[in-house]
Amino acid sequence: MRVSKLLAVFSAFVLSVNIVDAEITTVIDATAGGARATEPHDHTYFSFADNDVVPITDVEAKASLDWHIAFKRYNVVLNGGVSGPGNVRGYNIHADYEESLENEVFSDVxxxxxxxxxxxxxxxxxxxxxxxxxxxxxxxxISASGNAYELRTADGQYAKWVVDTIEGYGRADAGTIGFRWVVGEDLSVESQSASVDVSEGREVYFNLRTGQEVSPDDPQNSLDWDLYFSGYSIKLNGGASGSGEAAALSAYESGMSFEDIVAPVGAGYRSDQVSSVFSNWYNYNMTTHTLSTKNHTYLVNTDQQTYKMQLLDYYKSVDGSPVSGWITFRWRPLEDNSTVVTSTSWSTVKITFGSP
Incomplete structure (x- = not known):
């Protein structure tokens, strides 16, 4: 027999409880304004050590060691690498399995x-x-591939772009990168060209709208740049790399050259993303347009502790209809096999007592 007892209701808080054989359901809102939100919304940050949401913004999180994992819609990131200043790392126990597994595999880890x-x-x-x-x-x-891209600039204008030359490259950088581009609704007009030097560790921010290199005081929150060049990396001012709307569409994948692009497609652009061990935690149904978990078990190493966790659901029922962005997951310290913790992304805290 299982008995559920509602202990408390919080707004984005998690109750820290350690009860043998108890299941803790927590509330974390990962909806980020909804599936069609146009305004930027912050991730929801969580600390395993405190079993609590960390009430900070995305800007504050960039300098904070108080959080371990964060959620925004279906995206899950850890406090380390490009996502944060910490050293939180992840590992997918079931990475070799593309298909969905039974959720009981969590107990076997x-x-x-x-x-x-x-x-x-x-x-x-x-x-x-x-x-x-x-x-x-x-x-x-190493040479320029000649692959053409459609772009969206930091302020939302359309463009096309291609790298034509790479000169003086070395092991650590591409040397001097030469490229062409056009900005505007009519992409058939004469292109502009420029080159940037990224040798010897140089970093270059470039504005396609003005055709100039720029030096933004706060690149993460500036719309003055569209492209960032460093080493063999070119980032866009959008998504994981900036606060702008910049994104790219791989026109070459459709067999199009730079000259073939005469008007923007206007859809299907991809911004820079964070690559995480959680990047493929779900399956997407092209017919129903819904997400379902693969039930893989992940290990999260915070340096102080290793936790195992399993993402269970992406939806919450509201008035009988599923609402996306409410991630349910369970976790516990890997060294402690006595306590199972389940976290759910809505605004109540619930503990379920009972025997199996």
Missing amino acids: TLLDMPEDESFALDSSAEALDQWYSYDFVTHV
Whole structure:
């Protein structure tokens, strides 16, 4: 017999409880304004150590060690690498399984499944402009791929862009990168061209609208730049890399060259994203347009403690209809097999007592 007892109601708080054989359901709102939100919304930050939501903004989180994991819609990030100043790392126990598993696999994960420390991964950058150069594995020559992209600038204008030349490259950087672009609704007009020097560790911010290199005081919150060049990395001012609307569409994947692009498609653009061990935690149904969990078990190493967790659901029932962005997950310290913790992204705290 199982008995549920509502202990308390909080607004984005988590009750820290350690009860043997108890299930704790917590509330974290990961809806971020809804599926069609146009205004920017913060992640919801959570601390395993405190079993509590950390009430900070995205800007504050960039300098905070108080949180371990954060949720925004279906995105899950850890406090480490490109996502935060910490050293929180993740590992997917069931990474070899593309299909969904039974959720009982969570109980099977023990200390014996702990991988080597180097197997844990920090969050890294997944850039939308990731095919602008080519590497020949036989000759070891690096050259411009000529792959053309449609772009959206930081302020939402349309553009097209291509890298034409790479000169003076080395092991750590691409040397001088030459590129062409057009900004506007009519992409058939004569293009502009420029080159940037990223040798010797140089970092360059570039504004496609003015055709100039810029030096923003606060790049993360500035709309003065569209492209950021460093080493072999080109980032867009949007998504995980900036506060703007910049994004890219890989026109070359449709067989289009730079010259073939004469008008913007206007849809399907991809911003820079964070690559996390949680990036593929769900399946997407193309017919129903719904997400379902794969039930994989993840390990999260905070340096002080390793936790195992499993994402269980993405929806909450409101008036009989599912609402997206309410992530349910369960977790517990890997060293402690006596307590199971379940966290759910809505605004109540509930403990379920009972025997199996």
